[in-house]
Amino acid sequence: MNKNSKLISGFVACLALVACDGAAPPQGEEPTVPSVSSAPVGPPDTEWVLHGNDVGEQRFSTLDQINRDTVDQLELAWSFNLYTRRGVEATPLMVDGTLYVTGSWSMVYALDARSGELKWFHDPQVDRAFLAKGCCDAVNRGAAYADGRVFVATYDGRLVALDAGNGEVLWDVQTTDRNQSYTITGAPRVVKDRIVIGNGGAELGVRGYVSAYDQKTGEMAWRFHTVPGNPADGFESDAMAMAAKTWTGDWWKWGGGGTAWDSMVFDPELNLLYIGVGNGSPWNAKLRSPEGGDNLFLASIVALNPDTGEYVWHYQTTPGETWDYTATQHIIMAELEIDGTPRKVLMQAPKNGFFYVIDRTDGTLISAEPYVNVMTWASHVDMETGRPVETENARVFDGKNVSLPGNAGGHNWPPMSYNPELGLVYIPTLELPMVYLEPDSDLYAEPGRGMWNTGFDRAPNILPEVPDTVINAEVEELYKGQVVAWDPVAQKRVWAEPMERPTVGGTLATAGGLVFHGGKDTYMTAVDAESGDVLWSRDTQTSAWAAPMTYAIGGEQYLAIAAGFGGGLASEASAAAHGWEIPNISRVLVYKLGGTHELPAVPDYQRPLVKPDAVSANDAVVEQGKVLFHRHCAMCHGDSLRGGGVTPDLRYANEAVHSSWQEIVLGGALEKRGMISFSEFLSETDAESVRQYVLYGANRLYNDLNPGPQG
Structure with a gap:
């Protein structure tokens, strides 16, 4: 007997008891029992307590009130506008009727899960100047919950515990050196009685690590560094001594990198914590490790003892990482039948383009196959060594040789999901x-120069042409994203849903036979989990790249997503995002069957482009301004003056901005808004050359928009 049948039987039994205990029905009339089949029982209250819903972070929900047959009735139940206009990347949590969601600048909102009413709000007061210490917008990917406490990691490197009932700060600890370029955008993870958090900053010359803190007190329990430091200072562990043997030169002077800025997952059965480790600092391996070497634990999955933080095993996806091929992408735990034998596995689709199935007991590679085009850098993964077999030109960096995937990866931060009933992974x-x-020179590699220390000149960062010989015929078009349904046992693509643009939101799989995701222009979409057919779509009025989640309360299933254009693609990859004209409307959107809420019309955020002043400098000065702009400004304001999405497009700068240019660029007049002073790196002459380059770009845009005799 299923659960609904038990409820119905119990209801009938209760009616019988009432009839026996009450008055008898009138003579000649038969007692009647109301029909219960016409009033189906809704789903039981179902929370979303962990970052990925379940322990394995599969992002699969057993709720099925919203399914293939009913999804066309799914409409907006309520919305809540967040208090900022930057990127939103968080997966909300739902605990005891409250939705906990984080927004940009690490702000936390507690909302009534049925109505969207604000219960409390916490602003950690992040210093906006920290924006210059990060790579990819002041985003946050979510909070953690345990024992009546909500935990959030802040952009400026703190870990904060809040009372889940009222938002009161219980403790607040600094996890990083505020004088270095550390930031935190990832969600903390609950690991037994501790909270574990990593950090970011490998683009700006830091050394990565993860730390564990006591839930009740905030006292640090342990710390594991992901790359070795200066040997003269001694190594913190045997693992660091082992890792140091895979580095050469004076790597520690460059920072080393290896920041664990996103994915972690805890296996309570095996008592292992798995962390995904990021790219090198600088990216260019020839500079940080001139005589070669694998550079452990860059681009690796590392298993740790969660009680002590001690190293257990590792698997490196990209030895000698040099392309920004991080292994910080979402890690899923599952049990798969491989060759007739059940195996406890980890699954990851890191940036390098290969889908990995790894035995999570010991790190043994089970299989690895490309889920996107990889032929420009590797032909396959050698199953004996576990290493990718690089192509002849993989490490040719002449500004012409094309790398695919690029540094954005075949899969970036938006989480994938896994449907254990169908055995499919859904990868953005x-x-x-x-x-x-x-x-x-080493200019682009030295930390503290007011730019990313990638070791590569970013000036030619444009969308290149790709040779036909390295294109996989299954991929319809480049420069676009796809949701790919992947069979991890057969290691093959089952179906793919193409996007309109080179982006896809995180995915959610449900027992209703659906996969939900955003990122298709400004739309939230549901597709059939088996076929990929689009079954439902609604306009969110902005980009929704965070992963959706679902919960049930009061007999109704809800679908929630936090939305808002921004993040790395908008702030520093404008060559790809150019011309999108997507506004940032940071908000939480919650849907249910039969919802009646409507969004207001989209406000007009576009500033008018007034006719700019003429360029008053010669071509050499403008060219110098272009070089300096791409060194110091493009990461926030957009490559090739194409606008940064969430940061001002300088081509639209008005007379007030131009007249205050030196005060802004060198004097730090807008530091409280995130625009720090660059006086340490630029002279007045340099700043003026950048302004002339901006005027050059503004005039070109104005003439494009106003064709005629003046153009």
């Missing part, structure tokens, strides 16, 4: 190539 993929150019 990218097909976005890039060219790298090695500079003549």
